[in-house]
Amino acid sequence: MGKTKSKSLRKVAKTVNSEGVKFNKTFEKNKKILEGLTLSKKLRNQMAGLMTRTKKQQMAQQEAEK
Numbered sequence: 001m002g003k004t005k006s007k008s009l010r011k012v013a014k015t016v017n018s019e020g021v022k023f024n025k026t027f028e029k030n031k032k033i034l035e036g037l038t039l040s041k042k043l044r045n046q047m048a049g050l051m052t053r054t055k056k057q058q059m060a061q062q063e064a065e066k
Contacts, residue, residue: 009047016037023054026052027048030047030048030051034048
């Protein structure tokens with residue numbers, strides 16, 4: 001199992017997501033989207049991974065509802 005993400009990381013990711021930034025289901029594309037923000041490399045990668053995982057979960061949930 002992977003490491004858990006901190007509350008502050010989740011909070012920042014939630015605010016970025018609520019601002020209308022469209023994230024993808026691939027880690028590399030999400031990393032490119034987050035390059036514009038002033039984040040450290042580690043924080044950017046953690047946030048990109050978190051957004052990738054949540055996007056995949058959302059897509060799986062939408063498929064299950066159909």
